[in-house]
């Protein structure tokens with residue numbers, strides 16, 4: 001199984017560096033839509049078959065494997081079976097939380113989160129949110145999901161204005177995503193989280209794979225890291241729902257099955273590489 005070739009020169013150079021010097025490479029992944037297929041109920045999301053095993057085999061071959069997700073870190077660990085991946089780090093809630101070796105670090109949520117928690121049900125009633133609209137309370141943030149309504153895009157359009165107004169009053173950030181609008185604390189995003197982690201590890205190369213609008217900040221971070229001499233490869237887990245990432249990515253694969261295949265090909269290439277030295 002050969003590793004698919006990125007279609008950009010920068011991406012191809014980063015892949016070559018990653019394969020030549022894996023011990024200085026960071027492999028970073030989003031969770032939903034990238035490692036786990038999108039499902040109607042967020043509580044049913046699980047890693048695509050084979051993904052966790054491939055991550056576990058890749059982890060000792062590279063500097064670090066890190067998951068950067070909008071999910072609470074503990075939930076991503078549970079849904080992804082990530083406690084079976086030695087050395088993995090999970091940066092949850094867009095980088096506010098850090099899970100590593102079974103320990104979770106998280107700051108207190110800002111007071112605006114409580115305000116949103118208190119007001120959101122009444123706001124949805126007042127604006128006739130359709131049947132199927134669902135509030136996901138993530139402790140540090142709240143997400144309003146419309147995937148299970150009869151017309152998810154129309155429901156998002158209906159709620160976008162009122163949710164933005166509430167977020168402003170609560171001094172929170174609006175994070176749009178796949179059939180979801182999240183109200184979350186400002187001051188951190190996946191780009192800042194990725195930059196901090198790559199710098200902490202002193203990596204010479206980074207691969208970042210994502211599928212949703214929240215991953216664009218990480219793509220921006222990869223571009224900035226290139227300017228600082230870190231070889232960067234962006235991978236889009238492609239879908240019909242979000243096209244903005246495919247336009248920016250060095251490599252586009254076919255959703256979580258494509259990501260799983262990419263992991264397998266990387267692992268096979270690294271395992272078969274002759275020892276260096």
Ligand SMILES: O=P(O)(O)OC[C@H]1O[C@H](O[C@H]2O[C@H](CO)[C@@H](O)[C@H](O)[C@H]2O)[C@H](O)[C@@H](O)[C@@H]1O
Pocket residue numbers: 030031032033037038039040041042043045068069070071136138143145147177178179180182212214
């Ligand atoms: O950063 P991610 O790991 O991609 O997490 C982003 C959000 O993903 C989840 O919602 C999305 O996946 C659900 C399950 O497939 C799907 O039902 C929903 O429509 C998607 O928006 C999650 O529920 C959010 O908390 C995450 O922030």
